[in-house]
Every structure is written in C-alpha cells, then in structure tokens.
Amino acid sequence: MTTSWFLMCFLAKVWGHKWADLSEHNFGVALLNDSKYGYSIHKNTMTLSLLRAPKAPDTTADMGNHQFTYAIMPHSGSFQDASVVQCAYSLNYPLRPIQCHPDSAPWSAFSLSPSAIVLETIKQVEDGNRNLVVRLYESHGSSITATLRSDLPVKEAWHCDLLERRDSTQPAHITSEGISLNFKPFQIVTLLLCF
Structure with missing residues (x-):
C-alpha cells in the first residue's frame, strides 16, 4: 500500500x-x-x-x-x-603522497577496525593545549565494537561532547591493542585524546 x-x-x-x-x-x-x-x-x-x-x-x-x-x-x-x-x-579525499626519510619505521597516526567505523575528524582542541579531538561514526547501521589504534603517545582518552567538554564518567578503555569503543547503529562518538 x-x-x-x-x-x-x-x-x-x-x-x-x-x-x-x-x-x-x-x-x-x-x-x-x-x-x-x-x-x-x-x-x-x-x-x-x-x-x-x-x-x-x-x-x-x-x-x-x-x-x-x-x-x-x-x-x-x-x-x-x-x-x-x-x-x-x-x-x-584522494591519497596525497609525501616523501619520507628512507630509514623511518612504518608509522600511522590512526587506524581503525572494522571498516564500518569512519574517522571523520581529527583536530586540535580549542583550549590551545596539545590534545586532540577525534570524531568517529558507525556507517553500516550495526551495533559494533571497534578499535582505534594510534602511534601517537596517547595517555588518556575520554568521551566528550561537541563542545569538547570531557565526560568524566566515560573514560575510553585503552588496551595494548588501542582504544576500544562500542557503537550503536549510525552513532557518532567524539573523543578527547590526551598526550
């Protein structure tokens, strides 16, 4: 009908x-x-x-x-x-090749798994310190656990709102594999990464 x-x-x-x-x-x-x-x-x-x-x-x-x-x-x-x-x-966002020093080890600022999670934004926090905000979302419409890996020296990770206010009740779980995150279908997650 x-x-x-x-x-x-x-x-x-x-x-x-x-x-x-x-x-x-x-x-x-x-x-x-x-x-x-x-x-x-x-x-x-x-x-x-x-x-x-x-x-x-x-x-x-x-x-x-x-x-x-x-x-x-x-x-x-x-x-x-x-x-x-x-x-x-x-x-x-096509890949843009850059020249690296030939002796440098493989390095990646961020990597994600599984592919249903998209890292949409990486930005420096507005308060002027060295910390970063990353915004990710689930793109397939499923509930999923994801891992965000970084070769950056992340000491703490916190869930935060769009105004970058840290939610002290929601620290992100950091393991030896990376930061473990749970997503609902199409959920947007904003993290404050502290160095």
Whole structure:
C-alpha cells in the first residue's frame, strides 16, 4: 500500500553527503560525488541536484561556473559489502603522497577496525593545549565494537561532547591493542585524546 509517508520518504529530495545508494539483496548502484548534497530516487531513476540557485536571502547564490566530480558505482552485494562509504571517501579525499626519510619505521597516526567505523575528524582542541579531538561514526547501521589504534603517545582518552567538554564518567578503555569503543547503529562518538 502506498501511503503519503512512503511518497514523502522515497519521492522527495533528501540530503546526503558524499554518496547515495540504491540496492537490492545481491546488487546495487551508488552515486558518489565531491560537493553536492541533494539526491532523489524514483522508480529506476536516481538524481543528484547540481545547483539550488535560491534567490533569497542572497540573489547571487550558486551563480557562476562550478566544477564537481561524480562517479557511478555499480556493485554486487550490499553497500556495506561493496565498501561504498570507503569509495566515497577515496573520491573526496584522494591519497596525497609525501616523501619520507628512507630509514623511518612504518608509522600511522590512526587506524581503525572494522571498516564500518569512519574517522571523520581529527583536530586540535580549542583550549590551545596539545590534545586532540577525534570524531568517529558507525556507517553500516550495526551495533559494533571497534578499535582505534594510534602511534601517537596517547595517555588518556575520554568521551566528550561537541563542545569538547570531557565526560568524566566515560573514560575510553585503552588496551595494548588501542582504544576500544562500542557503537550503536549510525552513532557518532567524539573523543578527547590526551598526550
């Protein structure tokens, strides 16, 4: 039965960041892009809004020349199995090679497992000390335990809010393997890393 709620959810334009996917059990297609945020899917058509061009409050919004990159990614299996999220990030943030000293040991600021967890933000704290804030989210819609590893000398890790206020009741569990984190589906976690 088609309801107005169904029509609103699936025929309206919805926001999205970096990718949209339309999948069945064994296959699907993803639409990846680097700078557009509106998608709609109706029957067998997936669209990406290129410009909005509103006339208020700024009459010149979206005017001029625009460049953007997009990719159509057919895949087998689910969007999770096809690594659609990782491919969208690769399109948006391509690797930039840098030259290292040939004698330097392998080093990684951060690594994560499993791949359902995305490290979205790394930033210095606003209070000016050497600590960092990292923001991660679960991208597959599952409850999962993840491990954040770092070659940085992290002494403490705390859950914090978006204003970087430490939650003293929620220290993150640091083990020899890294920082162990529990995620609910699509949950965002912000950590304060102290050095």
